[in-house]
Amino acid sequence: MRLILARHGETQLNKDGQIQGLGGTPLNATGNAQARALAGYLEADLPFALYSSPVARALETVVVVSETLRVPLTTLSGLREADAGDLEGLTGEEMRQRYSEFAEHWSQDSGSTQMPGGESLSQVQQRAWAVVTDLMSRHAGDTVVAVTHNFTIQTVICRVLEMSLHHGRRLKQDLGSVSRLDLSDSQMSVVSLNETWHLRSLRRTG
Secondary structure, three states, X not given: OEEEEEXXXXXXXXXXXXXXXXXXXXXXXXXXXXXXXXXXXXHHHOOOEEXXXXXXXXXXXXXXXXXXXXXXXXXXXXXXXXXXXXXXXXXXXXXXXXXXXXXXXXXXXXXXXXXXXXXXXXXXXXXXXXXXXXXXXXXXXXXXXXXXXXXXXXXHHHHHHOOOOOHHHHOOOOOOOEEEEEEOOOOEEEEEEEEOHHHHHHHHHO
């Protein structure tokens, strides 16, 4: 299976540097433009099966892809972002001030440290990888696009690379970006990471 992991477009919380989990913040104007650019970029990968996180920002992004390329979509709860719990909407500085003990544990081991009232990255990886293995069984030899989230993508790539979840935070995933994996029962490979060629014109025009 050729798995294309796409991160959703920008929201105002992204722009303002605030933590997002399962909240329903919509795409902003830049995010909508990123979604349109993503749809255009993915046209070359047709035909493919299309899946998405049910969280609003991912769903808005995938609807643009679905409607532009006329590909039916399916939402899968296992593709949702990490539940940030009480951290939702906080800036990094606010998080460190209000939850200093958590921040210290997170800096040492972000894989197993559970967000206050939310999830750990290991929990995210467990449910996300269950989705990936199911898709592999249903789409062997096919191309699959999954529109999802930063931490979700990082945890899947960590599993493929047999990497520590703590170090997975070094795997940058820009908003609207694409990463590609080749997955089979015998071999798993990361083909590309954080493709943003399709977003260059947006950066030039602001």
